[in-house]
Amino acid sequence: MASPIHNGGGMPSPTTGSMRQRSRRACFPCRQRKRKCDGRLPCLTCTGYGYECRYGDDGGRKGTKRSASDEVALPQPVHKAQRLPAETSTHSQSEGAVATPFHHGILDPNKWRYMSSNSAIAFPRVVGLDLQSANPPRLHSFAYNTGLRPEPGCIVDFQLVKFIAWNQVQELINVYESTIHPIFGFLDMQRLYLRCEDHWKGKSQGPGLEALISGIIGLASLFSGLLATDVEMRIVLHAKELLEDPSHSRFPSIEQVGAWILRTVYVRATSRPHVSWLSSCTTMHLVEATGLHREMDQVVLMGDSRQGYLQEQSDVRQRTAMIAHCVNSIISYDYGRSAVYIGPLSFNKIVPRDGDFxxxxxxxxxxxxxxxxxxxxxxxxxxxxxxxxxxxxxxxxxxxxxxxxxxxxxxxxxxxxxxxxxxxxxxxxxxxxxxxxxxxxxxxxxxxxxxxxxxxxxxxxxxxxxxxxxxxxxxxxxxxxxxxxxxxxxxxxxxxxxxxxxxxxxxxxxxxxxxxxxxxxLERVAVVPDVVDNASSAEQRWMFDETDWDLFLQPPPATQFLDGDFQLQI
Missing domain, CATH: 1.25.40 (Serine Threonine Protein Phosphatase 5, Tetratricopeptide repeat)
Incomplete structure (x- = not known):
């Protein structure tokens, strides 16, 4: 039985030992600032603070960069913020140019929260690490507002499992898989089916799954007509209520991103351009909020209990970000509005599937x-x-x-x-x-x-x-x-x-x-005058005397151009 995405139970445990390993070498920035160094390139401290990690052979007097082949093979230290390998820059640099240090983002997989390392939310923890605190502050929005009003709770009371039977949902999932999924193939359909079956059997999979399956039902009904229009629209409204509910929306997840993709496609097919553009932009912002646009080697992972799971879901994560990007780009380009830019994107690691476009x-x-x-x-x-x-x-x-x-x-x-x-x-x-x-x-x-x-x-x-x-x-x-x-x-x-x-x-x-x-x-211009038999009459017709010549040189009266129609006198 597949576990819900928001549940961290059953994930592979870290393989590293619990004993602290002392590095035989420390990088130059750590020695200079007297901080702990794990001896890797880049080390955990430099990764967290955005320093340029480099090693020297003479106590740091020569700040030469250490190559990957010189890295000491040590077991991964146990740390709340596990360091993952840094991404190699895709931009070539000319010789002699100063390399810009790569700033990792921070991903908290327990809350699916991604942010830049320069975020105000992450800074208290950075300061705690800088002060070598034994218990640095967690990633949290400390003092974000005055706290004068309590946060609203869940206001959604609609029960989807009682509104539509499981056998109908099965049929609609099959419709979705054969019509929409080949174009927007970002879901693991087999895992989704098993989780939905558990959800209808009383093993709740959470509001994220319910919003996702509601979007699937709405689109499948639109393409098949299996549900009455009012039933379809009520389920679509349920997805909207879940996605916009304050108690659920403040905890973004990959399921929310998928549900917003489906809502955007449905709104684009049934509503107005402004609404569909707003929905597509919201989807892209959620992609950034969940870090789906970043590879696992581009983030500092807060806690390593879900690292194996995130690596296994790499294809689904990238596909979800790719489809969200496609939908936002197409709608924005057609509507003449700005698309949401969250940085350079690369989806080269997506594995092609048969029958997937x-x-x-x-x-x-x-x-x-x-x-x-x-x-x-x-x-x-x-x-x-x-x-x-x-x-x-x-x-x-x-x-x-x-x-x-x-x-x-x-x-x-x-x-x-x-x-x-x-x-x-x-x-x-x-x-x-x-x-x-x-x-x-x-x-x-x-x-x-x-x-x-x-x-x-x-x-x-x-x-x-x-x-x-x-x-x-x-x-x-x-x-x-x-x-x-x-x-x-x-x-x-x-x-x-x-x-x-x-x-x-x-x-x-x-x-x-x-x-x-x-x-x-053109017909009036192309009319050929009758041929005059008498040549002398023809010559006389085109001869001007001095009075006619003076009249010809006079400008036409201004009233001649007041008529909108172009009248030619022949």
């Missing part, structure tokens, strides 16, 4: 340049042009990813259009190619009753892009795009779908009227 989705997102305000327009344009080519060359493998690729291509096009309205033909062709590939993919998703948000929004945006390009090639693609939008609208038969197709028709009519006016003007 999460890495394909991340491959698209990683090609998007950040929206940096004030950046050089020429540099910005070159980045967007490169991103457009990258997106078109990226593999998709799934209809949803294909439609998402087109969605992101249109995002890039809108930014390029603001920078330079005269795009090159190959760039226009790339946009049209991406949109054209999305048409059959969107139709197949709709036939499968998979109401992803971009099934209709991307097709509507494609029509807008085609009309904005306004070339012979783009106008030739309008009928297919309009037909696809009408097919999807007929199948959905919702207010938003009908509103979209009516707006698309309005834009097509506006484009047609504009072209009619242009054609009318």
């Amino acid at each position: 999460s890495l394909h989705l991340y491959s698209l997102v990683r090609g998007l340049p950040r929206d940096d305000i004030g950046s050089d327009p020429h540099v910005r344009k070159s980045e967007l042009v490169a991103a457009l080519k990258y997106l078109l060359d990226a593999p998709t493998g799934h209809d949803f990813v294909t439609v998402t690729r087109a969605e992101l291509c249109f995002c890039v096009y809108r930014r390029l259009r603001l920078l330079d309205n005269c795009l090159k033909q190959d760039q226009i062709d790339q946009v049209i190619t991406a949109g054209t590939a999305a048409l059959p993919a969107a139709r197949r998703l709709m036939v499968s009753n998979h109401p992803w948000w971009n099934v209709i929004s991307t097709i509507f945006q494609f029509l807008c892009v085609l009309l904005a390009i306004d070339s012979t090639e783009s106008i030739a693609s309008v009928p297919a795009a309009m037909e696809t939008l009408e097919i999807i609208t007929t199948r959905l038969d919702t207010h938003l779908a009908n509103e979209a197709v009516n707006t698309a028709r309005l834009l097509v009519c506006a484009s047609l009227e504009k072209k009619k006016k242009g054609i009318s003007i």
Whole structure:
């Protein structure tokens, strides 16, 4: 039986001995400050304080760095803040440059609390360690406020296990696993299933699991229609209440991050852009709060009782952070809002799975340049042009990813259009190619009753892009795009779908009227006067006397330009 994530019981115990091992050598910063040193590179003290750990062969007079091969192999000392190996910097440094010390973050796995080593919350403990206190302060928000009011307790009294039967939950989990999980594959479905079974049998797995399974039920119902709408919405509301409850939200966990991802996807598919953007940003902040964006060798772990468990869950942790990043980036890029940046991210250690397209989705997102305000327009344009080519060359493998690729291509096009309205033909062709590939993919998703948000929004945006390009090639693609939008609208038969197709028709009519006016003007200009048989009459027709010449040189009256229509007198 799988234990809940928030429960630390049953984790592997540390393998290190309980006797203190004395290091034969101390690094230069520890000798200089007369602090304990464990003899490693970097040592625990330098890691905790952010010092540049270095060793010298002559008592520290020569501060040469100690190489990894010179490290003394000693058993890991027993300490409340276990040091993990430092991450090698990914940025190359020129010869002679001073290396910037890597500052580890601090992770308290018992509370899933991650913070930078320069945090005010961590500083009392740092001071305690600096003073060599036998009992340094714990990680705690000492004196964070005046404490005049008590913190509110739990206000959620809805009981999910009594509201929906386990056999229905089983069916909905299967729907989720076959439709949503292949795209957003951040959950360990087998472990989740076992924990849910225990939860429905009376072995409570905590509010985090309940918020997570409520999100799964809501999305599975949206994609299958197995539940009545009011039942589905009540369960979705339950997830929201748990995630926003003050007694639960102050203890972030990986389950909370997963539940917020599912809520964001559901809100993006059913609600307004501002709400979905806020939800995606909250998810990213929780990723940072739980340290999911950091490798285990990049953190100082408070207590080592869960180190083995965290290493085992490394793939799930990275996948959760990756999907949260993808959802926030896609929503922000499409909406024109800033995405949450929590530092450089790398998910190269994620193990690919059969039938999983999460890495394909991340491959698209990683090609998007950040929206940096004030950046050089020429540099910005070159980045967007490169991103457009990258997106078109990226593999998709799934209809949803294909439609998402087109969605992101249109995002890039809108930014390029603001920078330079005269795009090159190959760039226009790339946009049209991406949109054209999305048409059959969107139709197949709709036939499968998979109401992803971009099934209709991307097709509507494609029509807008085609009309904005306004070339012979783009106008030739309008009928297919309009037909696809009408097919999807007929199948959905919702207010938003009908509103979209009516707006698309309005834009097509506006484009047609504009072209009619242009054609009318060109037709008047292109009229050929009747051939006059008498050549002398023709010559006489075009001859000016001096009076006519003076009249011709006079400026036209101002009233001639008051009429909005361009009237040509022939």
